[in-house]
Amino acid sequence: MEIERKFLITELPTDLESYPFHLIEQGYLNTDPVIRVRRQDDEFYMTYKGKGFLAREEYNLPLNREAYEHLITKADGNIICKKRYLIPIKDTSLTIELDIFEGSFAPLIIAEVEFPSIEEAESFTPPAWFKEDVTEDRHYSNSYLSSVRLDQQRP
Amino acid sequence: MEIERKFLITELPTDLESYPFHLIEQGYLNTDPVIRVRRQDDEFYMTYKGKGFLAREEYNLPLNREAYEHLITKADGNIICKKRYLIPIKDTSLTIELDIFEGSFAPLIIAEVEFPSIEEAESFTPPAWFKEDVTEDRHYSNSYLSSVRLDQQRP
Numbered sequence: 674m675e676i677e678r679k680f681l682i683t684e685l686p687t688d689l690e691s692y693p694f695h696l697i698e699q700g701y702l703n704t705d706p707v708i709r710v711r712r713q714d715d716e717f718y719m720t721y722k723g724k725g726f727l728a729r730e731e732y733n734l735p736l737n738r739e740a741y742e743h744l745i746t747k748a749d750g751n752i753i754c755k756k757r758y759l760i761p762i763k764d765t766s767l768t769i770e771l772d773i774f775e776g777s778f779a780p781l782i783i784a785e786v787e788f789p790s791i792e793e794a795e796s797f798t799p800p801a802w803f804k805e806d807v808t809e810d811r812h813y814s815n816s817y818l819s820s821v822r823l824d825q826q827r828p
Numbered sequence: 829m830e831i832e833r834k835f836l837i838t839e840l841p842t843d844l845e846s847y848p849f850h851l852i853e854q855g856y857l858n859t860d861p862v863i864r865v866r867r868q869d870d871e872f873y874m875t876y877k878g879k880g881f882l883a884r885e886e887y888n889l890p891l892n893r894e895a896y897e898h899l900i901t902k903a904d905g906n907i908i909c910k911k912r913y914l915i916p917i918k919d920t921s922l923t924i925e926l927d928i929f930e931g932s933f934a935p936l937i938i939a940e941v942e943f944p945s946i947e948e949a950e951s952f953t954p955p956a957w958f959k960e961d962v963t964e965d966r967h968y969s970n971s972y973l974s975s976v977r978l979d980q981q982r983p
Contacts, residue, residue: 702857702902703895708874719863721874721889732887734876740858747857747902 675722675731675787676794679813680803682771682782686760689771694758697772700748704816710736710744713757717741728791750819753778762786762800769800777823783813830877830886830942831949834968835958837926837937841915844926849913852927855903859971865891865899868912872896883946905974908933917941917955924955932978938968 699711707722717738723730736744745752754776760769767786774781784803788794799806807813854866862877872893878885891899900907909931915924922941929936939958943949954961962968 703891703898706889706891706895708895708899719876732889734861734887736858736861740861740863743858744863 674728676728676789676791677785677787678794678797678799678806678808680784680799681805681807681813682784682802683804684802685771685773685782686802689758689760692758692760694756696754697757698745698752698754699815699819700745700752701750701816701819702744702747703749704820707816709816710741710748712741712745719744728794748819751777751821751823753815753819767797774818778818781818783807829883831883831944831946832940832942833949833952833954833961833963835939835954836960836962836968837939837957838959839957840926840928840937841957844913844915847913847915849911851909852912853900853907853909854970855900855907856905856971856974857899857902858904859975862971864971865896865903867896867900874899883949903974906932906976906978908970908974922952929973933973936973938962 695713697711697713699709702708702710706724707720709720709722711718711720717736717740719734719736721732721734753774755772755774755778758769758771758773760771761767762769767788770785770787772783772785773779774783786797788797811817850868852866852868854864857863857865861879862875864875864877866873866875872891872895874889874891876887876889908929910927910929910933913926913928915926916922917924922943925940925942927938927940929938941952943952966972
């Protein structure tokens with residue numbers, strides 16, 4: 674079960690380059706349930722996510738490079754590329770996943786925080802640089818982004 | 829972890845029609861690892877199988893009808909249709925899954941038995957009507973069948 678909140682970001686932290694990051698490329702074979710294939714650096718996997726915003730069932734299944742390269746050709750809509758910084762939140766065990774979208778989705782930036790319990794998710798006080806809480810706004814789900822027609826306006 | 833043995837069948841049991849059966853349609857999005865979508869009667873799911881013949885990691889993830897119908901269009905090669913009879917083996921907790929292939933794969937018939945342990949799989953004495961043990965013959969895996977060119981000879 675994954676429990677997370679999601680926020681829009683418009684200004685990046687000044688010390689961003691001091692944090693580790695991953696390069697992510699992903700596509701969706703289906704959106705309900707979500708079936709996603711992802712390359713993260715040199716790791717490859719397929720993820721299945723059940724329904725829900727704040728909390729949902731999630732399975733991560735390993736792929737090899739050949740399987741990923743085969744499956745990504747079956748993806749619907751847009752392939753999403755993003756740079757994901759991992760920023761620990763001081764005095765907590767929480768980590769901000771800061772997704773800086775590249776290509777057609779730039780300059781979209783989204784921060785996600787995963788929580789060990791729904792209570793902690795609900796009581797979380799976001800840092801001052803987090804903007805709008807879009808946890809329950811499906812327009813900011815990556816699966817929705819994958820389905821957007823890129824000749825139309827972005828959300 | 830799934831532990832099973834597989835046998836060719838050339839003669840059907842005379843009491844076959846007294847056993848329950850399922851109608852199965854399935855296709856493969858990938859073969860290593862196996863990613864399969866299956867309709868079984870009015871249930872739909874996606875299955876991920878790691879490597880191996882006698883024993884391998886397996887996850888069954890539920891799909892809805894729309895997801896299945898979307899994903900089956902992405903399948904590689906042949907869609908496999910079969911009628912699966914479930915035949916309990918007397919005085920054991922084991923069940924024979926007797927797959928009678930339809931369409932292009934007829935008259936292929938394969939019996940599979942799943943075991944709770946590798947020891948039981950290895951000590952299993954097949955019923956007299958089971959023919960060749962093809963557990964380790966990849967030519968009788970359904971994923972291989974999905975990839976066979978149907979204008980060529982079958983294995």
